[in-house]
Amino acid sequence: MLIPPLGIIDLVRRGEINFERLVEVLRHTGYITEENQEPGCGFGSSAMEAVHQEDFERLFAFFFPEEHCDITIGRIATDEGGQSGAYAYALFNSNEISRPKMQQILERQNRNNLA
Numbered sequence: 001m002l003i004p005p006l007g008i009i010d011l012v013r014r015g016e017i018n019f020e021r022l023v024e025v026l027r028h029t030g031y032i033t034e035e036n037q038e039p040g041c042g043f044g045s046s047a048m049e050a051v052h053q054e055d056f057e058r059l060f061a062f063f064f065p066e067e068h069c070d071i072t073i074g075r076i077a078t079d080e081g082g083q084s085g086a087y088a089y090a091l092f093n094s095n096e097i098s099r100p101k102m103q104q105i106l107e108r109q110n111r112n113n114l115a
Contacts, residue, residue: 006046006047007051007055008047008050008051008052008059009059011047012059017043018041021039021040022040023060025041026071026092026093026096027071027096028096030092030097031090031091031105032091033089033105033106033109034089034090035088043089043091045087048089048090048091049075049089051075051091052073053072053073056069056071070095071093072093073091073092074092074093074099075090075091075092076089076092076102077090078103078106078110079110080103080106081108081109081110082107082109082114083110083114088106088110090102090106
């Protein structure tokens with residue numbers, strides 16, 4: 001059995017990601033983690049790693065043709081604060097939340113998962 005492509009365009013095309021909802025979350029909350037996902041925006045770590053700015057901007061232009069893309073995609077993973085090798089992943093809008101702040105959020109999530 002072949003693994004289906006995990007790029008964001010493929011996920012949206014297959015209906016696995018609601019792109020309009022994803023944009024709303026990235027604009028307002030600023031991020032999605034594997035643990036704290038929104039309905040219609042379920043990302044696993046492999047899919048998060050496969051999100052590229054160029055593909056995101058192409059989808060943005062299709063869904064929001066009159067708007068400028070104000071989202072800059074960032075991805076981060078860390079096992080800090082948790083069990084070694086148990087990584088927490090996030091997809092985030094670096095225009096909304098900084099990488100160091102995202103690191104802190106994931107470290108807190110890892111510590112909570114140890115408890």
